[in-house]
Amino acid sequence: MNEDLLLQRIRDHDPTAWDTLVELVGDRLFRAACLFCASESDAENAVQETFYRFAKTLSHFRNDSALYTWLYGILFNVVRQHRRDKSRLFFTEDPPEGEAVPAEAGVALDTETAAHALDHALHQLTPEHRMVLILRYYEQLPVNEIARQMRCNAGTVKSRLFHARQQMSVLVPQSLNPFASERT
Numbered sequence: 001m002n003e004d005l006l007l008q009r010i011r012d013h014d015p016t017a018w019d020t021l022v023e024l025v026g027d028r029l030f031r032a033a034c035l036f037c038a039s040e041s042d043a044e045n046a047v048q049e050t051f052y053r054f055a056k057t058l059s060h061f062r063n064d065s066a067l068y069t070w071l072y073g074i075l076f077n078v079v080r081q082h083r084r085d086k087s088r089l090f091f092t093e094d095p096p097e098g099e100a101v102p103a104e105a106g107v108a109l110d111t112e113t114a115a116h117a118l119d120h121a122l123h124q125l126t127p128e129h130r131m132v133l134i135l136r137y138y139e140q141l142p143v144n145e146i147a148r149q150m151r152c153n154a155g156t157v158k159s160r161l162f163h164a165r166q167q168m169s170v171l172v173p174q175s176l177n178p179f180a181s182e183r184t
Helices: 003-011 015-036 040-060 067-085 103-124 127-138 143-150 154-171
Strands: none
Touching: 003 015, 003 040, 003 067, 015 040, 015 067, 015 127, 040 067, 067 127, 067 143, 103 127, 103 154, 127 143, 127 154, 143 154
């Protein structure tokens, strides 16, 4: 669907336009929020807050960027503000006591273990390093767009990517680390 038409429908208070917007970008925003946030609940709240702020600031959108890029910028600011408001994030990789893992869960457990290892390592990075990795490798944004989103220059982004990949190589075994051999 044409973004300009969708925006006009939203501005005209067409309720189906909101459904269309959520269908188009909701899942993608939620996946990004899950990478930034410590819990799925925090990610859901961040996405809801993103759509709320979008509705409040719709008149400021000038079509200088793609709609998703603008929404992503809002999400990025929501997460950053949430992080400032919370003194610390809590993450645990230990299963609740008394829960047994079924023997046939081998492959699923390996995938889950790898995902937990990556998630745990990502959350050990500084917020700036975590965000550049997420924006570069999960959202596949170019360095210049990351610099614009993070309000810094491209050299800073490249430096953060370098240092974040170095930290990930220490925190995650080589076989599980998708950032180990990547170049900026």
